[in-house]
Amino acid sequence: MTPAEPTPPGAHLPEHPDFLWDNPDPAASYDVVVVGGGGHGLATAYYLAKVHGITRVAVLEKGWLAGGNMARNTTIIRSNYLWDESSGIYEHSLKLWEGLEEELDYPILFDQRGVLNLAHSLQDVRDSVRRVNANRLNGIDAEWVDPQQVKEICPIVNISPDVRYPVMGATFQPRAGIAKHDYVAWGYARAAARLGVDLIQNCEVTGLDIEHGRVTGVRTTRGRIATGKIALCAAGHSSVLGVMAGLDLPVVSHPLQALVSELLEPVHPTVVMSNAVHVYVSQAHKGELVMGAGIDAYNGYGQRGSFHIIERQMAAALELFPVFARAHLLRSWAGIVDVSPDASPIVGLTPVDGLYLNCGWGTGGFKATPGVGDCFAHTVATNKPHPYNEPFTLERFTTGALVDEHGAAAVAH
Known part of the structure; x- marks a missing residue:
């Protein structure tokens, strides 16, 4: 008799969240x-x-x-922070992420596809190399990669020297990634x-x-x-x-916008972030591109944002990824983030x-x-x-x- 395949975590549960817990009165x-x-x-x-x-x-x-x-x-998970205090708590979190699906007995789709943080100027390069060295001193996986290595990790990134912010290299954390929020x-x-x-x-x-x-x-x-x-x-x-x-x-509270594209075939193998052009992009498990940028400057509690932020975000994404020029925006939304000094x-x-x-x-x-x-x-x-x-x-x-x-x-x- 052929042994049965092991049941994946959470496979016996209904998909709808209402069946996963009770709704008691206080x-x-x-x-x-x-x-x-x-x-x-x-x-x-x-x-x-x-x-x-x-x-x-x-x-x-x-x-x-x-x-x-x-x-x-936008579900990005990483621990490559500069200061010891920050890298400590985020690396503690990343280690828990690595065993969380088994811990919870539930599929969270944690995918360690790596994160590239691009450098576009000599100062970016200096800051990035400093961060890599700080990460390594704290036992965190971190690498400095040159433009050609960036292209090898993520072939769709534009590394042409003729763009407004040419890619001069990047930090790369292989253990970083995404999960299904x-x-x-x-x-x-x-x-x-x-x-x-x-x-x-x-x-x-x-x-x-x-x-x-x-x-x-x-x-x-x-x-x-x-x-x-x-x-x-x-x-x-x-x-x-x-x-x-x-x-x-x-x-203080600000809106933070994000958006997704229509469903696409798998073309984006990692997560790419850029401070200079102000965008970060990954591809979700279903196929949509997930993109975010900086916070809206105004204070508020509305879960919505400003059109000009989306416009700049799209322009930035196309600078890095010309291949997405014909992709359609599917939906956008905003959360409310609280920012300390x-x-x-x-x-x-x-x-x-x-x-x-x-x-x-x-x-x-x-x-x-x-x-x-x-x-x-x-x-x-x-x-x-x-x-x-x-x-x-x-x-x-x-x-x-x-x-x-x-x-x-x-x-x-």
Whole structure:
């Protein structure tokens, strides 16, 4: 008798996310309430239950799970950051990504196709080589490649010397790549729910109850919930929640646009990013080109953006990839990113006892999902930072111990 083929992770599950977890009513109290049902909130809840044994946890989402930035990003995953603090938490995350499909028993389509960061000037080259050396010192895979090697890795990149910004080389991280954002959220949600976490949708937080400097509960559109610990994972709306606790957080919210093309045959084998022309491009598993650029300059909470950003983004993409000249734009969208003064996240304790903060990821939140979930869960469970998120305290904006990643955030974090 021929042995049966092994069942792939998650193959026995229905495709529709509504069947992967229950939709319970909120209980009267929980040990921990996580505000925000995106990737970071779901991952935090999962690791609280799995690693720390805290299962009386509720994840509150004002809309539907993963309906915010988690489903509105370009899914790039990498860890090739310049500073030790940044590369530490992102490399921790990348290592978790590498085993996440098995961990969650769910297909997340993690594809380590590599990421090219192009250099277009002598200063770009100097900065890029410096970053490669810093990465190697931190044990992160990184290479400097010349224009011909860029062409070998991604044959459709235009390396002609006659363009506005000629390609003078690139950094390359082979272990970097992409994943399917919806599947990541569904995998974490299902795994957390199976450990006893309540995932409560259509439940907007309207107030935080604080007595004598300590958290006692949250007020929501579905009633009050008593708790001694609140973990904020609300991305672009973090400053709104901070005001409820009397905190004026050093973050501002901007729209960040992305778009996809019509379905194409596989032509783009990696991820290409360029700060100079201001675009990053990959090809999704189904075949559409996924493209992003910088944030819209204005502040706001609308999940939409400006036409001129899309126009510049398309012009930049065509400079690098003339082969896409006849491709049609299928759809565009925007997320709401919260940006801190040093373009690095804020993860840790707050002046309010029992209130924990995870925000300020700007455009880099998706790639950090497993790592920050693990570290933030540790912070909430033990009431002290994990070593990887210890540098990203709220206090650094008064002490001056900044982690300035503006160079990494010029296009996408």
